[in-house]
Amino acid sequence: MIVVRLGRPADVDALLALAEKAGPGMTTLKPDRIAQVARLERVQRTIEHTVALCEQGYLFVMEDTASQRVVGVSGLEVAVGMKQPFYTYRIDTNVHGSLALGTWRMSEKLSVSHDLTGATELCTLFLDPDFRGNGNGALLSKSRLMFVAEFRERFGEHICAEMRGHFDENGASPFWDALGAHFYGIGFHEADALIALGKKTFLAELMPRYPVYVDFLPKTARDCIGRTHVDTTPARRLLESEGFRLDKHIDIFEGGPVLQARIDTLRVMRDSRRYNVETSRSSTRRATAQQRFLVSTGSIEDFRVACLSTETEDDVLPLTREQAAALHVAPGALVRAMKLYPNETASSMTTALTSWPSDDVDRGCPVTHP
Template sequence: MLVIRPIKASDLPQLLEMAVESGVGFTSLPVNEALLQRKIDHSVASFSKEVKQAGDQGYLMVAEDLSSGDIIGTSAIEAAVGMTAPFYNYHVGKVVHSSPTLGVYNLVETLTLSNDYTGVSELCTLFLREPYRSGHAGRLLSRCRFLLMAEHRNRFARTVIAEMRGVSDQDGRSPFWAWLEQHFFSVDFPTVDHLTGLGNKQFIAELMPKYPIYISLLSPQAQKVIGQVHEKTLPALKLLEKEGFHQNGYIDIFDAGPTVECPIEHIRSVRDCLRLQVEIGSPIDQAEYIVSNISVADFRAAVASISVSLKYHKAVLSHDVADALNVVAGDTVRVLSL
């Protein structure tokens, strides 16, 4: 059984392995042991802290295979981005160049540097090891976050976003960044990716063009990938779109991948998950659900075959499932139908 739980200090070696596997462009899992240790420490503090409203908290979770003890994936939420360091995006806008006298009307798309998402919650660090990319593991990693949000709304902002990984080749070269590099930065994409992963973002403010960029001036290759996702990110995007997330004209400043957003109350899994009382026994007429306890520091979530009674507001769990979720009869769980 796969169980989602908060990360802990002893997970560092396996987290570092996943950082290596994730490759260039996955900035939230940098291949740097000290930085990953800080991420773990920050997450442990965030899960254990009493919180009244979203702030500088980061909730990093892992998927553990209980049969082997292996960590096979990660999933995270940043409670409020941009509160301690600027959070940048490009906004895709339009400018009209018109001259009635000459009979000229040109609509031109632009990219404008933005901090518009400051203070929103961010879904991030979703990674699943290659051998496990089948069955329900990906959906569990993605959607378990919404059960945590539904139960503990005060910890998160009203708007939730996710930055989708943009297009890059097997060597980590981004067509979009190649144009920016040529004209403004003189630093290749893997280096920028590495610096960003280390939390070094000062160069963005120092070198990023301050005025809108006319998209028509970009190379054809750069224009083509604006708002497009990396092929390995497409399943994650489709999952979020089914939850109600949509693009609103914002892209990543490095690889031009789209940012998607949704008000927290409109996220399908937040809206549809049920809060039920635990009964332990042999489920009858069972179906598969994502089930989580309602703890913060001891959060657990898994995919399980259970029985649900809407009439009696009960969820019948087997002993194994109850043990995996650290719940007993009479406790409350959140359940979400697959």
């Protein structure tokens, strides 16, 4: 069975193996043992509330319980920008008019912004290519939202996710080449690597001091504003189905969208609810009557999420003994459950299991900066 749980120090070798598969494009998952050990230790301190708010973060791993193999990772930063600045470009609209000429014009400008300081951030999402499909990508991504719903008091008002921006057929960023390269004097990948190492002072020292008028950028760069990398488009659609939206903020490097939401407006806050577990030796219900649910436990020390085919009955969630064992829950335990997809029905799931498109996963990583 596939289960998502909180990462622990023993997972460091598995994280390093995933980092090798992720490649250089994912700056928050590097094959650096010291960095990964420190991050897993930070998870434990965050759980125990022994670390300042600006340092708090969680890391989740997806595990195949049959082989005990870690096959995916996803992250959650509690409050960005409180230790190191969290920069974005904010898209502002200017209106210029002339009574004498009887005309007016609307134009957009990009202003360096710290507006998202203190927001929770979804980050570090990667799934082993061998395990993509069958809803695993959605489980890996949405498990973080189930965690936020279960432990709402640990988070603030807003949540965001930086999505990887558009690159051309040569692997270059037209947005960076037209804007950032002129101010920083280094290549995109070099700047990206510095960010991954936590060396962000060059941003404040060299970034534009005044707003940048979008009309002055070449069309190739303008077309990148708010545009998602082709490999990250499924991840964006998934988050938008949960209540995230593009609202004026883009990445300062490649112009990708920064999706945002108020936590209390997310689907998980509206549609998930608690149920009492009822177990049986096996499922006796018709497969056509079952739907896919995200089911999470209420223990922060042993938080676990799985995508299970079942059905709800009033305040009861029937689970097989195998499912209950994978979640580490006993009969009568309280769990949180929500449909995997907002509009999925039992009949549509039957079709989905045999013909679901291959991009039904967060292919790659939706974020490229910590």
